[in-house]
Amino acid sequence: MGQIATLEPILSPMLWTSIATGHTADRHGILGFTEPTPDHSGIRPVSSTSRTCKALWNILTQSGLHSNVIGWYASHPAEPINGIYVSNQFELVTTKAGVPWPIPAGSVHPPEYADRLAEFRVHPSEIDAAAVLPFIPDAAKLLNRPDARIGVLRRLLAQVASIHAITTWLMENTTWDLTAVYYEGIDRFGHEFMPFHPPKMEQVSEEEFQAYQHVMTGIYRFHDMMLERLLQLAWA
Known part of the structure; x- marks a missing residue:
């Protein structure tokens, strides 16, 4: 069995739009992480409105089928699909901590789901020592x-937990034929x-190696646990 090859250049918005559309970037129009604003006065995160073919x-x-779309790259603003669409800016x-966390405009379709789904967002301050x-x-x-990276870890864990909580709630509580997350x-x-x-690399200090050597193994285990729950809901 050979190795699976990706597309070049390896830019996540481009690649994940290819997965969603079946087309390469020259056809789907998503070329990177950012793009010029419509008035060409600056740049902004790449937008779903720049995609030039159907996902x-x-x-x-x-075809009259229902979809849940959650956190997909280049998915803001939310598209008016038959189903629930949560853009990658929502989480x-x-x-x-302690300051009201606004819901980005245009990040949820239908918009009446925004307040309910916001309840499932996890703030980094909620990621405790345990x-x-x-x-x-x-x-x-x-x-x-x-230089502790614990703050980075808490922020990333919160983002992943938000996506998982939103996804599992939608899978349990809505009618859907496709859930794309x-x-x-x-x-x-x-x-x-x-x-x-x-193994420890030469440029990594012994102190850093001892501190952070378990993170990647732990995060793969965490994703395996989340995948287990998705499979349970998919086959329920």
Whole structure:
């Protein structure tokens, strides 16, 4: 069996739009993480309105079928599909703990679901020590380090937990023929913590290796647990 090859360049919005459409970037129009604003005065995150061909959920809508779309790359603003569509800006944390966390305009379709789904968003401040320990067993020793990556881990865990909570609620409580969800965790955790995964690399200090060597194994286990729940709901 050969290795699975990806498309080039390896840019997540481009790749995940290819998965959703069956077309390469020259056909679907999503070329990277950012794009010029309509008035060309600046740049913005790449938008769903820049996609130039149908995604699977658009085709299903035309066929009278229902879809749930959650957190897909290049999915903002939410598209008016037959089903529930939650853009990839909905779960992004924009406030500190204790400050009202606004719902981004245009991030949910139908909009009447926005307030209900916002209840499932997890703020990084809600990720306590018990949630961190499976990934960083010595977390208590690292809290006072200025370069500690625990804050990054908490933020990424919160984002993944938000996506999973929204997805499982929709799978349990709505009618759907397709649920398409993007979990960004493994990708983002890999960028932050894969350098510390065994075997130890020369440029990694012994202190950092001991602190963060378990993170990637833990995050794959966490995603396996979430996948188990998705499969249970898919076959319920």
